[in-house]
Amino acid sequence: MATENTYQVKKYSYKEINASMDSMRVMFDIVRLVDAEECREVNISADGELCFGRECYAVWNADHRCANCTSFQACHTQSKKSRVEYFNGKTFQIQSVPIVLTLKDESPYCCNLELISFTDDAASDAMLQVEKDKWETSGYLSTHDTLTGILNWDGFCKGARNLISNNSEKKLFVISADVDNFRLVNTLFGNSKGNEVLVGIAKILEEMCGSSGVAGRCGGVNFALCIDEKDDLEKWLRQISSKVAELIHSPSFTLTMHFGIFDVKNQNLPISIMYDRSYMALESIRTDESVFYTYFTDELLEQAVHEQKIINEFKSNLKSGQFIIYLQPQVTKDGVIEGAECLVRWCLPSGDVLPPLEFIEILEQVGLIGSLDEYVWELAAKQLSKWKGTEFDKLYLSVNVSPKDFYYLDIAKIFPALCKKYDISPSKLHIEITETAIADEMSGNMAILESLQANGFTVEIDDFGKGSSSLGLLKDLKADVLKIDMRFIQRSSDDDRSNVILESVIDMAKKLHMEVISEGIETKAQLNNLSELGCDVFQGFYFSKPIPVAAFEQYAKKIL
Structure with missing residues (x-):
């Protein structure tokens, strides 16, 4: 009968596994590596090449997977398993230990270390018949899909x-x-x-x-x-x-x-x-x-290894402070700085700085984006607390809320708790959401945002116009700020048509008592045009790219 133990899966490199197995052979009659998926013995050459040997169940002179294969169980449960086999008058005690090998190209390879001891105690005829019956009845079912009839x-x-x-x-x-x-x-x-x-x-x-x-x-x-x-x-x-x-x-x-x-x-x-x-x-x-x-292609593998490294090291890197905020100023048409948007950057120990494009999507796919966002929100709240009583006291900071944050985090509680912890006014911490953050769970997510607004927070709709539900969203969500991404408008080759759309959107926002921010401003001409159309605040490379907090403070001192 298989037994399960609490077990931390051990990792070996291809360079050390053979030496480790040699040391175990003093205690066991058979020490071997088994690929539980392929039911084969595996050998690793000195230069890291995998060599597949005979089918592992050939030890018992069988022609298919054992009915109670502990290597298969160990591989899929990530825990030690053990069993007894009877063959040719001997009792085989088998321990199947799941391990992870790092191959020559750094790919992880999950397999099992089988440790086998045997004695000459013959099993009873009845026991041998039970084992024989298991082998004979398990062959087809163990290798074929029960629904379709083809191989599993x-x-x-x-x-x-x-x-x-x-x-x-x-x-x-x-x-x-x-x-x-x-x-x-x-x-x-x-x-x-x-x-x-x-x-x-x-x-x-x-x-x-x-x-x-x-x-x-x-x-x-x-x-x-x-x-x-x-x-x-x-x-x-x-x-x-x-x-x-x-x-x-x-x-x-x-x-x-x-x-x-x-x-x-x-x-x-x-x-x-x-x-x-x-x-x-x-x-x-x-x-x-x-x-x-x-x-x-090898490029896909390199990307996969890169992504896995980001995932594996994310929590420790977050804890060590490698993720920091950069600030991009938000300025009025008269050059008065109102605040800034917080944008996360990953500062590697080497000094290289990775933009969000390098890691945000990866973290979203594996459900880690909530941890990063909550960390960024706290950095923003902490920074606002540091500015209290200084020349930056009147500035606000806006932070982004991912659509998935609504599923994983209690947003309605987190933001008020941050303001209480750092003794800052909710009006100083703006909350940016995209259309998709609301559209997926319209009623529930809007109730959360309305709760935050009631507590004094400013809610901004980011990237307005990129989604398919923009107008419907304005009808249902009483947001405080509308952010228009100029890159969306710039796709048009007809400036007159773009201006008609922009003017209509800005006019509509004003009638709904919303402030309008245009981001992506890169030229004086864009600034003048959007200003004439009624836009209130501007953000973009024309003023400044996203910069570290210290650089932002130096920038702000020149304007304040």
């Missing part, structure tokens, strides 16, 4: 490894495939139709691969293929897409597929890594309707 992830890994090992002279590809917006199938046509479509997709992929390829379902609508080189791979993928599209006949919905392709140049890479890299390629084009397939 475990079966695909095994099948792909056999295909690659037996065709070392051929050019092979591992391909990930999935259907865009598949959840709409269940919504529009029902779950039964959804399951019918999944079965249909599986059948198409299996038929298209034929006997020379392997197709599997990884879960949900994610499928995996391992194939040899085609005369025209794009045409082959289009045929799959066309056949899949025919599974649903509807004027309102079309099944659309995307494919990510990994060119198998290093056959010793684990199948899981090959698939992950193909999926990485697929993810890079998921929102691009102009392409339906792409190949994995």
Whole structure:
């Protein structure tokens, strides 16, 4: 029976794992690395190359995964597992220990360290028969998807490894495939139709691969293929897409597929890594309707490693103060500085400063943006507290609230608590929100903002005009400030038409008792034009780029 222990997954580099295993062989009869996905023994050469050996269950002379495979359990639960096997009159005590190896290219590789001891105590005939029955009944179910009948992830890994090992002279590809917006199938046509479509997709992929390829379902609508080189791979993928599209006949919905392709140049890479890299390629084009397939590149891997490093180090870097605020002045037409917008920057130990473009989207994708935003809000409140009683006392600071902040943070409590903690007036801390922050949960989010306004906070609508619900938002949300992004207007080649739109927006805002800020001002001509149209406050490189707090104070002293 498998047992589970509290366990912190250990990490090894490819340089140290073999020495560590050698030290363990004093205590155990068999010490080996096992890839639980592929059911194979793994060896690591001195220069960091992975070499796949025999199927791990061959120790017991079996032809498929053990019914109670603890390596598979350990890998997926990230905890130690143990079991007993009986074979040829011996009792095998097995410990499966999940570890993470850092490969030569710095990719993390999850596998298991198996520590095996055995004695000559023969098991009873009844016990041996139980184990035999488990092996005989678990083979098909352990490798095939119960819904579609094609290989499941475990079966695909095994099948792909056999295909690659037996065709070392051929050019092979591992391909990930999935259907865009598949959840709409269940919504529009029902779950039964959804399951019918999944079965249909599986059948198409299996038929298209034929006997020379392997197709599997990884879960949900994610499928995996391992194939040899085609005369025209794009045409082959289009045929799959066309056949899949025919599974649903509807004027309102079309099944659309995307494919990510990994060119198998290093056959010793684990199948899981090959698939992950193909999926990485697929993810890079998921929102691009102009392409339906792409190949994995080293640049994608470098980007993934970079993103993972940002995620892994975010909390410690936040705690060590590497994230700071830059301020961009907001100035009246007469040159009077009113306040500034707080913009976050990441200051690396090397002295390099990363702009938000380098990390904000990554943090949003993994749900860490709330922690960063809350940290920035506190820096702004702390700065306002420092300015009390100085020549900067009358200035305000505006901070951005991400759409996801409404889900993860109690905004209605955080801002009043910051003002109380730092003894500042809520009127000095402006709150900038985008249209999407409200549109997703209109009633709930508006109630939060109205609560903040009632407590004295100024609410600004940022990037007005970029969304599709701008006018509706103005009707429902009584914001205090409207910010117009000049870059949106500058896309027009007709200045007269742009001025008509700008004048109408500014006039409408004034009638709704809203102050108007124009950001993105880069020239004197833009400043004069927006001033004539009625804009109140201006922000942009014409006055100053975002600068550190100390530089902002020096800038402000010249104007105040």
